Amino acid sequence: MRWIDLHSHILPGIDDGPREMEDSLRMAEEAVEAGCEMVFATPHALNASDIPDRENLTELAGIITAKTGLRIATGYEVHILTIVEGADPSRLCLEGTNFVLVELPMVNEALAAGDYLSDLTKRGLRPLLAHPERYYYMKPDKLRKLVESGVRALVNSGSFVGFHGREARKRAEDFLREGLVSAMASDAHSPGDYRRHGETIKKMIKEGVSPELFAPEIKGAKKHEFAGRDTEKG
Numbered sequence: 001m002r003w004i005d006l007h008s009h010i011l012p013g014i015d016d017g018p019r020e021m022e023d024s025l026r027m028a029e030e031a032v033e034a035g036c037e038m039v040f041a042t043p044h045a046l047n048a049s050d051i052p053d054r055e056n057l058t059e060l061a062g063i064i065t066a067k068t069g070l071r072i073a074t075g076y077e078v079h080i081l082t083i084v085e086g087a088d089p090s091r092l093c094l095e096g097t098n099f100v101l102v103e104l105p106m107v108n109e110a111l112a113a114g115d116y117l118s119d120l121t122k123r124g125l126r127p128l129l130a131h132p133e134r135y136y137y138m139k140p141d142k143l144r145k146l147v148e149s150g151v152r153a154l155v156n157s158g159s160f161v162g163f164h165g166r167e168a169r170k171r172a173e174d175f176l177r178e179g180l181v182s183a184m185a186s187d188a189h190s191p192g193d194y195r196r197h198g199e200t201i202k203k204m205i206k207e208g209v210s211p212e213l214f215a216p217e218i219k220g221a222k223k224h225e226f227a228g229r230d231t232e233k234g
């Protein structure tokens with residue numbers, strides 16, 4: 001089964017991902033081995049004055065691709081504060097798409113977050129909510145409201161195997177059961193994470209979870225909605 005990853009900290013020396021290129025290369029090799037078709041490298045943009053330079057990201061991605069064959073596009077994991085502070089979200093999309101991967105505070109709910117997210121939709125962008133199951137305050141009803149306003153929920157596969165604790169696992173299972181999950185991602189930060197992601201994909205598919213959620217097996221000329229491009233080529 002081939003899959004793509006919409007949330008990854010694979011690039012070295014940018015955020016809390018790997019410090020060294022050597023570890024990035026190991027991550028890329030593990031991803032390829034586990035069936036990864038393409039990765040969106042999404043380093044943290046924590047506030048408007050702390051946005052990693054896109055050109056630098058592209059350069060680092062190019063080095064990893066050249067050495068491992070793993071296709072990497074760039075993007076950001078945009079903390080809602082970055083948007084509140086006025087950064088232009090259209091410059092922070094996943095490369096070649098109008099998806100903006102947005103992160104909310106883990107513990108304290110940002111009450112205006114829903115407004116900011118629906119504002120992105122009004123501007124023609126498609127907000128992807130990073131790991132909603134990791135937010136302590138996120139309940140199925142709350143997530144449903146966001147989903148109904150055009151937000152897509154991108155859950156971490158690790159949450160289903162307890163990587164983020166029991167509560168996050170329960171929330172992830174609830175969201176999945178209630179049909180609120182649009183896709184799964186690795187949120188990989190270090191070597192070993194892609195191996196685990198690959199194993200979780202296999203396990204979940206065996207348990208009946210739709211392969212579509214892992215960015216589907218690429219067949220024929222089918223375009224993948226999230227990649228926004230024909231992943232069959234190149």
Ligand SMILES: [Fe+2]
Binds near residue numbers: 007009077130187
């Ligand atoms: Fe992340």
